[in-house]
Amino acid sequence: MPTRKCNGCDGKSDHGVLLRRLDKVLREYREKPGALIPVLQIAQGLFGYLPETVLKRISLALEKPYSEVAGVVGFYSFFSRMPRGQHVVRVCLGTACYVRGGKQVLDAIRKQLGIEVGETTADGNFSLEVARCFGACGLAPAIMVDNDTHQRVKAARVQDILSQYVKRVGKAKGRSKGGKR
Amino acid sequence: MPKLMIDDKEVIVADGSTVLEAARQSGIHIPTLCYLENIQAIGACRVCLVEVEGAKTLVTSCTMPATENMKVFTRTKRVREARRMVVELLLSEHDGNCQTCDRNNDCELQALANELGIRDLPYEGARTKAGRDTSTPALIRDSGKCIKCRRCVTVCNQVQSVGALFPQFRGFKTEMAPAFGQNLANVACVQCGQCAAVCPVGAISENPQLDRVWAALDDPSKTVVVQTAPAVRAALGECFGMAPGTRVTGKMVAALRRLGFDAVFDTNFTADLTIIEEGAELLKRLTLAVKEKQPTALPQFTSCSPGWVKFVEHFYPEFIPNLSTCKSPQQMFGAVAKTYWAEKIGKKPEDVYVVSVMPCTAKKYEAQRPEMNASGVQDVDAVLTTRELGRLIREAGIDFASLPDETADRLLGFSSGAADIFANTGGVMEAALRTVYEIVTGRELPLENLHVGPIAGLDGIKETSVTLNGTEPDFAFLEGVTVKLAVASGLGNARTLLDRIKQGKASYHVVEIMTCPGGCIGGGGQPRFTTDEVRKQRIQAIYSEDEAKQVRKSHDNPKIKQIYGEYLKAPLGERSHHLLHTCYVAREKV
Numbered sequence: 001m002p003t004r005k006c007n008g009c010d011g012k013s014d015h016g017v018l019l020r021r022l023d024k025v026l027r028e029y030r031e032k033p034g035a036l037i038p039v040l041q042i043a044q045g046l047f048g049y050l051p052e053t054v055l056k057r058i059s060l061a062l063e064k065p066y067s068e069v070a071g072v073v074g075f076y077s078f079f080s081r082m083p084r085g086q087h088v089v090r091v092c093l094g095t096a097c098y099v100r101g102g103k104q105v106l107d108a109i110r111k112q113l114g115i116e117v118g119e120t121t122a123d124g125n126f127s128l129e130v131a132r133c134f135g136a137c138g139l140a141p142a143i144m145v146d147n148d149t150h151q152r153v154k155a156a157r158v159q160d161i162l163s164q165y166v167k168r169v170g171k172a173k174g175r176s177k178g179g180k181r
Numbered sequence: 182m183p184k185l186m187i188d189d190k191e192v193i194v195a196d197g198s199t200v201l202e203a204a205r206q207s208g209i210h211i212p213t214l215c216y217l218e219n220i221q222a223i224g225a226c227r228v229c230l231v232e233v234e235g236a237k238t239l240v241t242s243c244t245m246p247a248t249e250n251m252k253v254f255t256r257t258k259r260v261r262e263a264r265r266m267v268v269e270l271l272l273s274e275h276d277g278n279c280q281t282c283d284r285n286n287d288c289e290l291q292a293l294a295n296e297l298g299i300r301d302l303p304y305e306g307a308r309t310k311a312g313r314d315t316s317t318p319a320l321i322r323d324s325g326k327c328i329k330c331r332r333c334v335t336v337c338n339q340v341q342s343v344g345a346l347f348p349q350f351r352g353f354k355t356e357m358a359p360a361f362g363q364n365l366a367n368v369a370c371v372q373c374g375q376c377a378a379v380c381p382v383g384a385i386s387e388n389p390q391l392d393r394v395w396a397a398l399d400d401p402s403k404t405v406v407v408q409t410a411p412a413v414r415a416a417l418g419e420c421f422g423m424a425p426g427t428r429v430t431g432k433m434v435a436a437l438r439r440l441g442f443d444a445v446f447d448t449n450f451t452a453d454l455t456i457i458e459e460g461a462e463l464l465k466r467l468t469l470a471v472k473e474k475q476p477t478a479l480p481q482f483t484s485c486s487p488g489w490v491k492f493v494e495h496f497y498p499e500f501i502p503n504l505s506t507c508k509s510p511q512q513m514f515g516a517v518a519k520t521y522w523a524e525k526i527g528k529k530p531e532d533v534y535v536v537s538v539m540p541c542t543a544k545k546y547e548a549q550r551p552e553m554n555a556s557g558v559q560d561v562d563a564v565l566t567t568r569e570l571g572r573l574i575r576e577a578g579i580d581f582a583s584l585p586d587e588t589a590d591r592l593l594g595f596s597s598g599a600a601d602i603f604a605n606t607g608g609v610m611e612a613a614l615r616t617v618y619e620i621v622t623g624r625e626l627p628l629e630n631l632h633v634g635p636i637a638g639l640d641g642i643k644e645t646s647v648t649l650n651g652t653e654p655d656f657a658f659l660e661g662v663t664v665k666l667a668v669a670s671g672l673g674n675a676r677t678l679l680d681r682i683k684q685g686k687a688s689y690h691v692v693e694i695m696t697c698p699g700g701c702i703g704g705g706g707q708p709r710f711t712t713d714e715v716r717k718q719r720i721q722a723i724y725s726e727d728e729a730k731q732v733r734k735s736h737d738n739p740k741i742k743q744i745y746g747e748y749l750k751a752p753l754g755e756r757s758h759h760l761l762h763t764c765y766v767a768r769e770k771v
């Protein structure tokens with residue numbers, strides 16, 4: 001099966017090791033029904049995100065059309081096609097957070113970071129995601145940055161919170177290429 | 182065999198039938214949108230709602246099994262209002278601009294709105310935005326018109342086994358598209374247009390070329406010639422409200438003359454030429470394999486169907502040596518029209534403008550493949566689908582039904598009945614047998630009416646064999662050899678057949694594959710909507726065309742003898758090699 005040439009991949013580099021681990025997973029899952037989602041989860045665990053070469057490799061090995069693999073990746077928000085930033089900002093849009101201003105908080109973060117949901121800032125500092133519920137409904141709206149939960153967040157406080165994670169937030173602006181639509 | 186009541190009618194149906202099937206069987210109309218006979222019943226659009234006694238909610242009849250003593254009501258107030266609401270919701274999101282839409286007057290959504298009596302839209306919804314993909318020569322996709330019925334996805338995956346389309350993204354942004362919403366040209370799509378053939382609305386259609394055809398017709402410096410594929414004559418009438426299977430060959434020729442083409446020719450002529458070349462190629466491969474025991478690629482695959490050729494290039498490149506090197510009849514026509522015929526009328530290739538009318542969208546792609554310029558310029562300049570020809574005739578204000586029957590111009594327009602049947606699944610094989618059998622044995626193919634029964638009809642994969650006895654001296658090495666043949670239509674069936682061959686579970690000498698189910702008569706450029714019943718009518722019309730011909734075998738066509746005598750000299754000869762044969766490239770699978 002011809003695969004794309006991987007620049008600088010000698011099979012010993014980190015990437016090469018990861019690919020070989022992926023291939024092993026693919027051999028295990030090949031014959032199993034419903035393999036696609038678990039394989040994608042494992043691949044994301046291995047690589048941290050799902051690059052195109054990995055997705056195409058999965059499509060060929062599982063004999064699933066690439067369009068179907070892509071459809072599944074695009075459907076579930078926990079799959080990412082871009083390397084994640086150093087810090088992952090997740091905004092809860094569960095019912096409680098939504099009605100108590102979660103949307104405004106999200107808009108403020110989007111504006112502050114200059115990226116859309118699913119994207120990563122050009123400097124690799126922040127990725128932005130939305131989530132359903134952190135179980136912090138009593139103190140809604142909530143956001144999580146990495147493993148820290150921030151509660152009763154107001155749009156005006158967004159800059160303060162983010163600046164705890166990087167010295168000059170202003171520099172984090174601008175989106176990187178290749179983000180999700 | 183459950184017995185049920187639908188409205189006030191008692192209906193007995195086969196086990197496993199749905200309520201929709203039961204209703205259709207007894208002549209009760211239930212509207213549908215996402216349903217595709219024998220292919221898709223997913224209960225997604227909810228247009229087919231009916232009321233079932235004892236059920237709390239309305240049910241989708243396309244997925245509801247018909248059971249004993251069931252009482253079904255198809256036209257109660259509740260049903261009518263629910264269906265209307267479903268369609269009103271669809272329309273409230275729809276980028277509706279019927280007057281300028283490709284499907285104006287030929288749209289299932291428009292027809293439903295009319296049928297359900299929708300006169301205003303009570304809902305204000307966010308409208309899907311036009312998102313046009315014009316990346317391929319074959320098709321235009323406009324996600325703004327899409328109603329997400331998924332018919333295209335199911336056909337591309339289940340019927341064609343290509344899998345270029347799948348729902349991408351989620352919620353309101355959901356799009357039936359290639360991976361991550363890319364353009365079709367970037368992915369392994371064979372441009373067959375079967376997605377366009379089943380789309381109920383204006384979301385997938387052929388990439389139109391009417392403008393350039395009008396421009397050529399209006400350009401006095403160009404000699405504009407037209408060729409029509411065999412399958413067009415069995416379906417064009419449908420564009421003018423005639424029944425499927427109405428034979429309109431004579432009217433089609435008359436219409437093309439009135440449109441101002443300088444010569445009205447016929448792809449049939451080069452279908453005959455294909456048989457001579459492809460038959461010679463087969464005999465050459467058999468000679469190598471049987472007589473000289475040389476390695477050679479067998480089975481030989483037909484190569485007339487450009488979607489199939491692209492399918493092999495993407496998914497089975499190991500079979501490329503098995504593809505006949507013969508160009509398709511469309512491309513052979515372009516090459517000889519711009520050389521042989523151009524010379525005859527004292528023109529240069531670039532002064533001749535070749536228009537084809539095809540039942541197919543992949544032919545638009547084929548015409549612009551870089552190999553297809555044997556005359557020195559692009560051999561075929563414009564490709565119209567059958568549907569586009571219908572439009573051209575309407576735009577010219579020609580009253581199609583009242584046209585007289587005329588015949589095509591002789592030189593590149595005269596053909597045998599063997600050429601007509603290229604339109605049907607099994608037809609290329611039958612045409613080849615009529616010629617090859619006679620070359621090898623010196624006798625006519627000993628079958629009633631020259632038809633090869635086992636490879637005719639709508640089955641997806643068909644097989645037969647022919648034993649050669651009493652061979653001519655030149656072919657004595659084939660004495661007693663049983664030639665094994667297979668025919669498949671629809672690329673899913675082609676895939677099954679290829680896998681069997683690959684695994685050594687089957688072996689053949691010749692295999693005919695047509696991209697579209699039923700063959701070209703069911704092509705992606707034919708008038709919509711092509712059901713199996715419509716396929717059968719068109720297939721029958723084509724067999725009647727064949728049987729009505731005086732010449733039934735390609736090698737008996739006097740114009741074929743003339744072109745070899747005057748120009749090509751011998752099959753597989755140097756000129757043939759240059760003008761009529763081609764090569765293929767391996768492409769990526771994903």
Ligand code: SF4
Pocket residue numbers: 275276277278279280282283284285286288289290291326382383384
């Ligand atoms: S797809 Fe149908 S309903 Fe929609 S604009 Fe076109 S003709 Fe009108």
Ligand code: SF4
Pocket residue numbers: 320336337341343344345346369370371372373374375376377
């Ligand atoms: S043209 Fe054929 S292969 Fe391409 S998307 Fe449509 S159905 Fe699939």
Ligand code: SF4
Pocket residue numbers: 326327328329330331332333334357376379380381382384385
């Ligand atoms: S493109 Fe056409 S066939 Fe495909 S989902 Fe949309 S409306 Fe249905």
Ligand code: FES
Pocket residue numbers: 212213214215216223224225226227228229230241242243244
């Ligand atoms: S036709 Fe039955 S739900 Fe669409």
